[in-house]
Amino acid sequence: MKYSAWQVFKEGLTGNKGWKPVWREPEPKAEYDVVIVGGGGHGLSTAYYLAKEFGVTNVCVVEKGWLGGGNIGRNTTIIRSNYLLEGNQPFYEKSLKLWEGLEQDFNYNAMVSQRSIINLIHSDAQRDAFARRANAMRLSGADSEILDKAGIMKACPFLDFDNARFPIQGALRQKRGGTVRHDAVAWGYARGADERGVDILQNCEMTGFIRDKDGAVVGVETAKGQIRAKKVAVCVAGSSSRVMSMAGMRLPIESHVLQAFVSEGLKPIIPGVITFGAGHFYVSQSDKGGLVFGGDIDGYNTYAQRGNLPVVEDVCEGGMAIMPMIGRARLLRMWGGIMDMSMDGSPFITKTDIPGLYFNGGWCYGGFKATPASGYCYAHLLATDRMHEVATQFRLDRFRRGLPIDEKGQGAQPNLH
Amino acid sequence: MIINHPLLGPRDAAEFVYKGDVGLIDRPDGMSDDLDTFHDYAYLRDNPAGEHQELWYHEQGDRSWLVVTRSTLTHEITKVELARDVARARGRSS
Numbered sequence: 001m002k003y004s005a006w007q008v009f010k011e012g013l014t015g016n017k018g019w020k021p022v023w024r025e026p027e028p029k030a031e032y033d034v035v036i037v038g039g040g041g042h043g044l045s046t047a048y049y050l051a052k053e054f055g056v057t058n059v060c061v062v063e064k065g066w067l068g069g070g071n072i073g074r075n076t077t078i079i080r081s082n083y084l085l086e087g088n089q090p091f092y093e094k095s096l097k098l099w100e101g102l103e104q105d106f107n108y109n110a111m112v113s114q115r116s117i118i119n120l121i122h123s124d125a126q127r128d129a130f131a132r133r134a135n136a137m138r139l140s141g142a143d144s145e146i147l148d149k150a151g152i153m154k155a156c157p158f159l160d161f162d163n164a165r166f167p168i169q170g171a172l173r174q175k176r177g178g179t180v181r182h183d184a185v186a187w188g189y190a191r192g193a194d195e196r197g198v199d200i201l202q203n204c205e206m207t208g209f210i211r212d213k214d215g216a217v218v219g220v221e222t223a224k225g226q227i228r229a230k231k232v233a234v235c236v237a238g239s240s241s242r243v244m245s246m247a248g249m250r251l252p253i254e255s256h257v258l259q260a261f262v263s264e265g266l267k268p269i270i271p272g273v274i275t276f277g278a279g280h281f282y283v284s285q286s287d288k289g290g291l292v293f294g295g296d297i298d299g300y301n302t303y304a305q306r307g308n309l310p311v312v313e314d315v316c317e318g319g320m321a322i323m324p325m326i327g328r329a330r331l332l333r334m335w336g337g338i339m340d341m342s343m344d345g346s347p348f349i350t351k352t353d354i355p356g357l358y359f360n361g362g363w364c365y366g367g368f369k370a371t372p373a374s375g376y377c378y379a380h381l382l383a384t385d386r387m388h389e390v391a392t393q394f395r396l397d398r399f400r401r402g403l404p405i406d407e408k409g410q411g412a413q414p415n416l417h
Numbered sequence: 418m419i420i421n422h423p424l425l426g427p428r429d430a431a432e433f434v435y436k437g438d439v440g441l442i443d444r445p446d447g448m449s450d451d452l453d454t455f456h457d458y459a460y461l462r463d464n465p466a467g468e469h470q471e472l473w474y475h476e477q478g479d480r481s482w483l484v485v486t487r488s489t490l491t492h493e494i495t496k497v498e499l500a501r502d503v504a505r506a507r508g509r510s511s
């Protein structure tokens with residue numbers, strides 16, 4: 001069924017009885033060309049682009065829970081391409097371009113909203129660093145602008161410009177950045193993949209790899225039995241180390257929790273996404289009116305999908321410092337998600353040393369914006385066995401080769417990225 | 418989380434800085450060990466779901482390094498030792 005305004009109108013007049021389930025609930029086949037482990041945003045977009053762009057349709061996605069239950073449904077929905085390094089920025093710009101055409105492409109309303117992202121500047125040194133970043137963004141074909149104090153006062157008059165510790169002196173703005181309805185992204189990709197013949201198996205945990213006598217991976221053990229595959233593509237975000245350890249691999253990854261917060265619904269007051277990096281706080285406003293905000297990761301290894309109170313306090317202090325009006329809003333909900341923090345803060349889309357086994361992970365707290373390009377580039381790798389040109393540096397062996405992609409220059413300390 | 422410091426008693430985890438897996442105590446020998454050993458030491462982690470031994474630094478306290486045994490599934494802390502004692506027991510320090 002193709003969704004359209006006409007369809008909504010027609011269903012409205014006929015009692016909404018014609019809507020069909022958005023994807024099938026198939027039984028697994030004995031063998032596929034590609035089995036994708038993990039039905040989050042990245043796994044589903046990989047399946048979609050494999051089928052749509054590369055003609056590989058004999059594909060299944062095994063998901064241990066339900067679609068949208070992982071980080072794809074837990075993040076704060078920010079999209080942007082404002083990175084500095086060559087290994088990252090062209091990739092994120094490709095992703096932003098894919099977001100721009102996504103809803104027409106997969107015929108699903110994901111509420112992509114390019115309402116801009118603003119990074120605040122508080123010092124001359126920070127202005128220099130952001131000017132350099134703005135130039136790097138433009139070199140990759142992205143948009144960027146540096147706002148002076150008057151410019152940011154006009155855009156966000158409610159900020160505390162004369163904050164004693166962090167007076168606001170300007171901002172880096174990317175107008176094409178913004179927000180997207182996160183779970184609609186999972187559903188849209190799932191529907192598009194399913195339509196093209198991909199089997200999506202929910203409540204189907206992968207519990208082990210099947211290896212042949214030479215050690216190659218030739219399938220997976222799952223809650224629904226053995227499924228053989230020519231290629232197994234792991235894509236499990238915060239569970240990366242757990243799943244890859246079943247193949248005997250240790251990863252350059254630690255699992256950490258990031259918390260998110262939403263206030264009661266308010267009338268529109270915030271124009272776009274605002275980040276106060278110096279104070280570890282960022283905020284946007286959802287279409288329902290809630291202020292969606294967050295800050296730092298908790299900072300210790302964890303698989304519990306909840307954080308602790310010190311970070312709650314820290315985030316709320318950051319909000320009060322830069323945007324005092326937030327104190328009038330009541331906090332409605334908060335939650336946590338487990339992310340795979342890598343040793344340089346950058347991701348992996350890569351082959352492994354084990355034939356038949358591919359890995360996508362290490363997305364840290366920034367993988368939502370990457371969802372389209374991550375799926376596209378992973379599909380490219382799975383279909384052609386070559387890296388896509390914007391993802392050549394996301395290799396698992398980059399540390400061994402002395403080529404980390406460390407945006408912050410922090411070194412091998414995951415909780416500092 | 419409350420960390421039961423062996424010398425100071427129960428302290429809020431917010432007073433500490435988290436470093437990571439206790440394996441970081443076992444730094445390879447810069448003269449005799451090869452690059453692969455250093456790579457694995459610096460970059461690879463077990464990252465288990467369950468019991469985890471890890472280094473915490475009491476920055477806003479007595480500046481001691483602790484080895485905390487904690488569950489990464491529940492955050493329950495079952496053991497806290499001075500890192501000095503753990504390192505000595507491993508023959509890392511005199």
Ligand SMILES: Cc1cc2nc3c(=O)[nH]c(=O)nc-3n(C[C@H](O)[C@H](O)[C@H](O)COP(=O)(O)OP(=O)(O)OC[C@H]3O[C@@H](n4cnc5c(N)ncnc54)[C@H](O)[C@@H]3O)c2cc1C
Nearest residue numbers: 038040041042064070071072075076078206337367368369
């Ligand atoms: C609070 C929070 C805020 C965030 N905010 C942003 C943001 O504003 N912008 C941004 O770009 N990024 C953000 N992120 C990061 C982003 O959400 C993640 O990087 C991204 O969603 C990870 O990819 P995914 O969607 O595929 O992950 P997930 O949705 O977590 O998918 C992984 C899937 O694998 C499944 N799985 C695990 N183990 C198995 C197994 N053994 N067998 C089968 N299936 C398995 C899981 O059930 C899960 O569904 C945020 C993250 C959090 C937690």
